[in-house]
Amino acid sequence: MSAAVSDRTRAWSWSWSPLTVRLMLAQTAVLAIGLIIVVITAVLVGPSMFYHELVETGHADAATGLVHLEDAFRSVSLTALTIGGLPALYIAGMLTFYLYRTIGRSLTSFSTAAQEVAAGNYDVRVTSTSLGPEFDSLAGSFNDMAARLDAVDTTRRQMLADLAHEMRTPLASLKGHLEGIEDGVVEWDERTTGILYAQIARLERLARDIRHLTAAEEGMTHLQLTLQDPGQLAAQAAAAVQQDAAAQNISVTAINTGMEVPPVLVDRERMGQVLGNLLENALRHTPSGGAVTVRTDHTPEAVTLTVADTGEGIDPQHLPHVFARFYRAHHGREAHRGGSGLGLAISKSLVEAQGGTLEATSDGPGRGTSFRIRLPRHTPPG
Structure with a gap:
């Protein structure tokens, strides 16, 4: 009983919120002023205009005889306007109340949801108000914002842990x-x-x-995009790790398809960092006597750089998570290998910042792993 009363009280107080009252008073004032203007025009100005019109058209005698009818004309006009105007004013007021009540409900839901988000509750969502595409778009944008904040907060807490x-x-x-x-x-x-x-x-x-x-x-990396030869990038990255690879008895080879590979628009330093991360990751997971290759290829749509190894491989259940922060598929053997658990996450973010994609594939444990960078081909102007 008390809950129902509370709900009714809350609904009543919300319906008559200051915003609703102000909007209704403003709309009612507009309607009332309009009605007063119509009354003045019909009752005071109308008979005089009618009289002068008769005089102007040469019916002065008839106009003089109709003067006594002005009072009757005013009375009839006022009665007609009262009968038609008051119900119209009432109906307009009710429609205005309904409209502003609906708008007020929508604004209240947005305000409540915003307060929830400010308090850290990112699960709150705003439902469609059926007030048109503008409000639906606003609700969708708010829900997207809340979802993104929820994802960011989850990532932040997970990252701190x-x-x-x-x-x-x-x-x-x-x-x-x-x-x-x-x-x-x-x-x-x-x-x-x-x-x-x-x-x-x-x-x-x-x-x-x-x-x-x-x-x-967060998009704070300053990129200096220039046209680069992908084959040269691959060769330089492979040469940079040759000494470490030789110490582990692992061969590192840069392979080109033999065809002329078009240049790509990338940041030379950042792409070198990506390839370096991928090669270091491959060396950590490839046993002595294994091999790592950096292959350059292209299609009509894109240029690809693939870092493949003959090492431990990745179980299919771990593949979707290899680019997550601190994710390690082999928890028991990773700590001593020197990786921070962030190299692949950094590489993926840097590749995407340059308009490309990075994906991992593996046939399973013991069958090696491939990381493929896919960069859009540069179209020369003209």
């Missing part, structure tokens, strides 16, 4: 070794120094990758 997890291991290692040195359990020698520097380097790399990823995903 993942970041805390990633930092826990190097920090625990640093703390353990420093406490061991302090207690005299661990000797301050070259091995201990190397371990401490390695953990510090890991934290620095994590901070750097977080900064790069944030800049790429």
Whole structure:
């Protein structure tokens, strides 16, 4: 009972919100002024105009005889306007009330939803008000905004949790070794120094990758797009990792299709960073004696750069997640490999910022992995 009363009270107070009252008073004032003008015209101005019209047309005698009918004309006109005008004013007022009540309901729902979003509840949605495409478009835009904020907030919370997890291991290692040195359990020698520097380097790399990823995903990366030879980019990226690959007994080869590959409009430094990330990832997951290739190819629509390895491969269930932050398909063996878990996410964001796409394919565990960069072909002007 109390809930029903509360709902009725809330509905009544909402229906007569200040905005609704002001709009209704303004509309009623317009209608009333219009009706008054019509009455003045019909009752006061109308008979005089009719009289002068008779005089002008040469019926002065008839006009003089009709003067006594002016009062009757005014009375009839006023009665007719009263009978027709008051109901019209009432109907117009009711329609105005209904319209502004509906608009007020829509504005109230938007206001309530905005307050919910401001309070951190991103699950709120605004329903269609059936007031036309403008309000429907506004509702759709608001819902899209809420959904994006929800996704951003979810990503932020997940990223903070993942970041805390990633930092826990190097920090625990640093703390353990420093406490061991302090207690005299661990000797301050070259091995201990190397371990401490390695953990510090890991934290620095994590901070750097977080900064790069944030800049790429928020569109803050400044790109200098120029026409570049994709084959040359692939060869330079392969040459840059040759020394590390040789130390692991892994061959790295840049392969061209043999056909002339058209230039692509990219940022040379950023695309080098992407290829470097993909090659480093391939080396981490390829055993000694394996091979990594960078293949350049093109179609009428796009130029592709494919980094393929003969390494561990990826289970199909993990493929959709390989570009997620901190995602690792082999949780038990990743920590010691030096990756921050952000290289693939950074690469995907940088490729997309340059108008391309990056996708991963694998035939399964033990059968290698391929990462394919697809860049739109540059169309020369004219």
